[in-house]
Amino acid sequence: MKRPESADPVLPYLDRLRQGKVKVTPNRRRVLGRFLESDKPWTLQSLHRSLGEECDLSSVYRALSALRAAGLLEEFRLPGEKETFFSLIKHHEQARIPGVRGAGPKARAHAHHHHHIVCQDCGQVSHLDICVPAGLMGKVEDASGFRITEHHLEFKGVCGDCR
Amino acid sequence: MKRPESADPVLPYLDRLRQGKVKVTPNRRRVLGRFLESDKPWTLQSLHRSLGEECDLSSVYRALSALRAAGLLEEFRLPGEKETFFSLIKHHEQARIPGVRGAGPKARAHAHHHHHIVCQDCGQVSHLDICVPAGLMGKVEDASGFRITEHHLEFKGVCGDCR
DNA sequence: AGGTAAATGCAAGCTGGTTGCATTTGGAGC
DNA sequence: GCTCCAAATGCAACCAGCTTGCATTTACCT
Numbered sequence: 001m002k003r004p005e006s007a008d009p010v011l012p013y014l015d016r017l018r019q020g021k022v023k024v025t026p027n028r029r030r031v032l033g034r035f036l037e038s039d040k041p042w043t044l045q046s047l048h049r050s051l052g053e054e055c056d057l058s059s060v061y062r063a064l065s066a067l068r069a070a071g072l073l074e075e076f077r078l079p080g081e082k083e084t085f086f087s088l089i090k091h092h093e094q095a096r097i098p099g100v101r102g103a104g105p106k107a108r109a110h111a112h113h114h115h116h117i118v119c120q121d122c123g124q125v126s127h128l129d130i131c132v133p134a135g136l137m138g139k140v141e142d143a144s145g146f147r148i149t150e151h152h153l154e155f156k157g158v159c160g161d162c163r
Numbered sequence: 164m165k166r167p168e169s170a171d172p173v174l175p176y177l178d179r180l181r182q183g184k185v186k187v188t189p190n191r192r193r194v195l196g197r198f199l200e201s202d203k204p205w206t207l208q209s210l211h212r213s214l215g216e217e218c219d220l221s222s223v224y225r226a227l228s229a230l231r232a233a234g235l236l237e238e239f240r241l242p243g244e245k246e247t248f249f250s251l252i253k254h255h256e257q258a259r260i261p262g263v264r265g266a267g268p269k270a271r272a273h274a275h276h277h278h279h280i281v282c283q284d285c286g287q288v289s290h291l292d293i294c295v296p297a298g299l300m301g302k303v304e305d306a307s308g309f310r311i312t313e314h315h316l317e318f319k320g321v322c323g324d325c326r
Numbered sequence: 327a328g329g330t331a332a333a334t335g336c337a338a339g340c341t342g343g344t345t346g347c348a349t350t351t352g353g354a355g356c
Numbered sequence: 357g358c359t360c361c362a363a364a365t366g367c368a369a370c371c372a373g374c375t376t377g378c379a380t381t382t383a384c385c386t
Contacts, residue, residue: 023352025364044343056366061343066364077242079315082342117309126307132316136293144289146280146320152242153295153316157309186383188333207374219335224374229333245373 009036012091013072020070027055031063032072035088041076041125043083071095078118078125079154085125115152119159126159173199175254176235183233190218194226195235198251204239204288206246234258241281241288242317248288278315282322289322 013032014024022028030051034042042050048060055063064086067073071094073086093112115128137148176195177187185191193214197205205213211223218226227249230236234257236249256275278291300311 018353023363025352027365045341057342058344058367059365062364079240079242084343117303117307117311119309120312126309128303128307130299130302130306133296133299136296139293140280140291140318141320143293144280144291144318144320145323146282146289146318147326148280148318148320149283150319151317152319154314155303155307155309155311156313156315157304157307157311160308163310181384186332188383190334208372220373221336221375222334225333247374 016072016091016094017067017070022066022070027059028063028066030055031060031067032088035073035086039088041085041087043085045083076116078116080156081118087125087127115154117155117157119162120156121158121162124159124161128155179235179254179257180230180233185229185233190222191226191229193218194223194230195251198236198249202251204248204250206248208246239279241279243319244281250288250290278317280318280320282325283319284321284325287322287324291318 010029010032013036014029017024017028031047034047034050044057044061044064047064048055048057051060064073068075068086072089074089076085076087078085089112113131115130117126117128118124132151132153137151140146141148173192173195176199177192180187180191194210197210197213207220207224207227210227211218211220214223227236231238231249235252237252239248239250241248252275276294278293280289280291281287295314295316300314303309304311
């Protein structure tokens with residue numbers, strides 16, 4: 001009988017690191033651990049604070065870079081926020097590893113296109129699977145004469161807990 | 164007979180400064196002059212570069228703050244850009260001056276809600292009078308449980324000149 | 327014209343991020 | 357298990373983009 005609940009949820013992420021020839025080190029485990037413990041966006045500073053003196057700021061920085069390069073994290077900026085945020089890409093949503101198992105040239109593409117809403121009171125960030133309608137994109141192209149290649153849509157509001 | 168074309172376009176802006184009890188100084192004239200010469204978004208750094216040694220960086224900074232506080236400029240950040248942008252609010256689009264001529268409590272509200280599209284090649288920024296459809300907002304509120312108070316929509320693309 | 331609150335230049339400070347370098351270490355190959 | 361070396365780490369220095377304190381100068385009210 002299978003007992004999926006017995007498998008440590010960190011394992012698939014570690015596997016992916018090893019497959020990408022990225023060393024599994026204590027710092028990377030610690031950082032990854034925080035993302036798994038609380039499924040929320042972290043910043044360089046908030047992670048460093050959370051890890052206390054366990055891990056130097058520059059090491060957190062390089063751990064974030066490595067995990068992002070390996071396709072485990074996505075990076076984004078929020079309007080009005082100075083810091084850069086990172087959030088864990090769910091294992092099943094991760095892009096193929098480049099150069100492994102015949103992955104195509106488009107590997108490492110965005111894991112899953114989405115947008116964010118931030119609570120103006122508690123700072124909580126939620127992901128949104130909702131996107132800009134194609135019709136609006138067309139209108140923007142017509143009105144501006146630009147050809148759109150990218151868009152960013154972020155909301156601010158008050159979350160259910162804070163209301 | 165009236166000859167509107169003979170009026171210096173800077174005058175209404177200077178009037179507004181004086182009405183807001185903000186001193187009209189050489190630095191503020193210089194900064195305002197740049198916004199009037201080229202109707203594009205400027206950053207603290209680009210303005211300082213453009214003004215050469217005429218004006219200290221901190222003075223450009225404080226001139227921008229003063230002009231923004233007086234409601235002559237809007238401030239915004241673009242995704243992927245580290246610097247903060249400022250653009251001139253057309254005189255006829257400016258909000259009422261608080262405390263002057265019986266302006267209501269909502270004075271100094273946003274001049275005119277809009278969004279931006281940036282050229283990924285030349286950095287040119289255009290304003291868009293297009294906005295997020297109300298229906299989409301409703302969907303986001305339903306899906307997230309948040310009450311939306313603010314939104315930011317920015318596009319990146321290739322402008323007509325760069326294509 | 328004179329007085330004063332506000333603007334300016336200069337230098338120093340701050341946040342958030344990034345890098346060079348000497349040392350340590352994960353993990354592939356024995 | 358043990359060796360070895362490319363890669364990871366900690367430390368300190370550095371960088372961009374503002375932001376502020378302070379002594380001096382100045383716009384503009386009277």
